[in-house]
Amino acid sequence: MNAPPRLFITGASSGIGEALAKYYAARGGTLGLAARDHEKLVTVAKALATLGARQVTCYPLDVADAAQLQAAAEDFITRHGAPDIVIANAGVSSGTLTEYAEDLAAFRRILETNVFGLSATFSPFIAAMRNAVGDGRARRLVGIASIAGIRGLPSAGAYSASKAAAITYLESLRVELRSSGIKVVTIAPGYIKTPMTAVNPYPMPFLLSADEAAQRFARAIDRGVSYTVIPWQMGIVAKVLRLLPNGFYDRLFAKAPRKPKVL
Numbered sequence: 001m002n003a004p005p006r007l008f009i010t011g012a013s014s015g016i017g018e019a020l021a022k023y024y025a026a027r028g029g030t031l032g033l034a035a036r037d038h039e040k041l042v043t044v045a046k047a048l049a050t051l052g053a054r055q056v057t058c059y060p061l062d063v064a065d066a067a068q069l070q071a072a073a074e075d076f077i078t079r080h081g082a083p084d085i086v087i088a089n090a091g092v093s094s095g096t097l098t099e100y101a102e103d104l105a106a107f108r109r110i111l112e113t114n115v116f117g118l119s120a121t122f123s124p125f126i127a128a129m130r131n132a133v134g135d136g137r138a139r140r141l142v143g144i145a146s147i148a149g150i151r152g153l154p155s156a157g158a159y160s161a162s163k164a165a166a167i168t169y170l171e172s173l174r175v176e177l178r179s180s181g182i183k184v185v186t187i188a189p190g191y192i193k194t195p196m197t198a199v200n201p202y203p204m205p206f207l208l209s210a211d212e213a214a215q216r217f218a219r220a221i222d223r224g225v226s227y228t229v230i231p232w233q234m235g236i237v238a239k240v241l242r243l244l245p246n247g248f249y250d251r252l253f254a255k256a257p258r259k260p261k262v263l
Contacts, residue, residue, distance in 0.1 A: 003137065004028035004054055006083045008076055010063050010121050011090030013040035015194030016144065019214035020087060025053035032076040032083070034059040034069075034121075035090065055080065063090045063117030064109075073124035082132035085221060087142040088121040093196050095259035096158040106263040107158040114162035118143050118169060126182070133181030140221055141177070143170040145188040147229060150238045151249065155258035163188075167227075174226055183224040187217055190234030202257035206233045 007024050011017035013035035021031055025048035035041050038060035045056040057079060061068035076083065092113045096103045122141050129139045148156060149163030167186060174184035191197055191204035192213045208216075208231055216230045229235030244252070 004030065005085055006030045006080050007085045007087065008032040008034065008073070008083045008121075008125065009087045009089060010034045010117070011144075013037045013044055015196060016189070016192055016210055016213060016217070017087070017089040018044050019210035020089065020217060021048055022051055022211070023214045023218050024085075025049075025051040025056070028052050028054050030055045030080050032057050032059060032072065032080070034061050034063070034072060036060065036062050062113075063088070063121055064112040066116075066120040066123070069120045070124045073128075077125075077128050082128040082139075083125060084137050085140045085142060086122060086125050086129075087144070087221075088118045089142075089144045090117055090121075091144065091146075091162075091196070092263060093156075093159045093259070094263035095155045095261045097155060098157060103158075103261075106261070109263055110158040110162050111165075114159070115165045115169065118166055122173070126177075126180075129182050130180050138222075138224065139182040140185055140224060141173065141182060142185045142187065142217075142221055143173075145170065145186055147188050147190050147234050147238050149188065151241050151244075153259070154253055154256055159259070171227075183226075185221055185225060186227040187220060188227070188229045188238070189213060189217075190229065190231055190237075199260050199262055200257075201260060205237075206231045 005024055007029055009017050009021055012021050012033035033041050041058040045058050048056050059072040092110055094106045096106050145166040146163040148160045149167050152160045170184055170186040191207045193207055193209050220228045229238055
């Protein structure tokens with residue numbers, strides 16, 4: 001029987017992060033939960049204890065702050081040892097338009113959180129995870145990207161750019177760590193029912209609940225897949241979008257519903 005996992009999850013106070021925490025708690029996991037909202041983290045942690053989590057440690061932090069993540073990683077490793085899985089899930093989204101100077105702050109925030117936040121999350125754990133390889137436990141670095149990174153979506157330039165960068169960054173990291181014993185897993189979700197998508201004023205095909213998404217994510221993480229789109233139907237959509245000529249894509253999406261501003 002596999003030993004209960006040790007995990008560090010960012011963006012764990014709601015949505016996908018919370019659902020993943022619950023999934024692994026039910027399997028007796030030891031969890032480090034990171035998010036900006038301390039009160040929500042504590043609420044989630046209390047719920048995890050009733051599900052069977054072995055230990056839960058909360059880290060109120062901002063993933064755009066590398067020093068905070070460094071301190072959290074050191075504390076987690078001291079308490080629990082090298083994690084088996086680090087899930088960089090924290091992300092923000094908002095409608096943005098380049099022509100409006102007031103949107104530049106949102107551009108910066110989205111890119112800092114969704115791109116820099118990935119590397120800031122992984123960096124302080126890699127040495128410990130590499131040194132622990134060989135103890136019989138699988139090691140995974142998991143980055144949550146999005147199908148929004150496949151092509152640029154109107155009024156979502158910052159979000160699409162951040163997720164495209166995330167996919168490319170994670171691919172680079174995967175190759176860098178190929179011989180280390182640590183697998184890098186890129187998950188590009190379609191529409192998942194979370195607070196982030198609740199504000200979308202348009203239809204969301206193949207919408208998954210956060211709990212169902214967490215189960216599918218966990219299966220992909222366990223297999224150590226290099227890249228996957230969940231749900232699979234959105235993977236087909238993503239492949240079609242990649243193949244569309246620019247002129248046709250532009251006409252098709254020029255009048256697409258716009259993402260609302262929330263930052």
